[in-house]
Amino acid sequence: MHGKEHLAQQAFRDILGATVSAAGGLNTDQFGTFAGDIPRTLSPRSAARAKARLGMQIAGTTLGLASEGSFSSGFGPLVENTEILLFIDKTLGLELVEGAVNISALPGGRRVDNADSALAFASAAGFPEQGVIVQSTNDNHLTVYKNFTQLSDLEETVDMLLTDQSTVTILPDYRAHKSPARAETIRRLSYQMARRLATPCSLCQAPGFGQVDIERGVPCSDCRSATALIAADLHGCGRCTHRTRIPRGQATADPQWCDYCNP
Ligand SMILES: [Zn+2]
Ligand SMILES: [Zn+2]
Incomplete structure (x- = not known):
């Protein structure tokens, strides 16, 4: 619905020689919307899996990407964006996930009581x-009102709603075709996923060997107790149990990260 296939196409073509196309007539809004008019009930991973499977079913393929x-906005004014890209290979029984967490540069939603504030919000975003x-x-x-293309339409809508005594909130549209920053994150994850798919498991040769977890616990330099800092990346295969541990190379952590030295 939002042209996300275009964000994955170049990475999959360049690295894998694969074509990415959108399943026709697939309505992904049924899994929830950013605007809040359809609530999200699934976890992000479950929602991505449901979208991929539905697309595969409609398109009649054994491979799916969503x-x-x-x-x-749990941290004051900062909005945190978690993005995941999920790939399914039904034949091999693979489900691979690449993810990213970014602090969004966009302001969170806010209530407005005049059209000028709404226009200022839009321009700043x-x-x-x-x-x-x-x-x-x-x-x-x-x-919910979306798909504004002109400030004048936005102004008219806000004026109309305020005259109507409605409570009006304005927020960024996070849909990929309306959010260049989010589109860039999905493009980057597509490269990560394509590179991962180009990496076979050294034990069973299945594609997609890559990061599956992290290991925390770099020891505090003062008291040696384990901190929450990441000590190693854990890579794994989506088909067999092969795992590798790649230390990040940090021998000790500054006591400021220690629960005992700096509670
Ligand atoms: Zn300590
Ligand atoms: Zn394997």
Whole structure:
């Protein structure tokens, strides 16, 4: 629905000689929307898996690719974007995930009580390349307005809603075709996934050997107790049990990261 196949095409062609195409008529909004008009009920990984499987079913392929992004603003003004890209090979029984966590440069949603604030928000977010969404609540009923292309349309909509006594909130549109920063993250993950698929398991030769986990616990330089700092990356195969541990090379952690020395 949002042209995400274009973000994966170059990586899959350049690295794997593979073609990425979107399954026709697939409505992924059924798994939830950023605008909040359809709630998300699945975990990001489950949602990505459901999208990939549905696409494979519609297109009649044994290979599927889907992405899922989530945005949280649990840390004051900062919005954290978690993005995952999930690949399925039904024949080999593979399900591979590449992920990224970024602090979004976009402001979180905010309530506005005049059209000028909405226009200032949109301009600061990078409108029109970066889209915005307007949510209005009236009598506990949420209505969502999106796909603005002109500031004048946005102004008109906000004015109309405020005249209507609605509560109006404006927020960035995180859909990939409306968010250049998110599109870039998905493009980067597509390269990571293509490179991973080009990496076979040294034991069973299945494609997709790569990072499956991390190991925390770099020892504190003062008291030697394990800190939460990442000590090693764990790589694994999606088909057999082969695993490798790649130390990050940090022998000790500064006591500022230690729960005992710096509680
Ligand atoms: Zn310590
Ligand atoms: Zn293997």
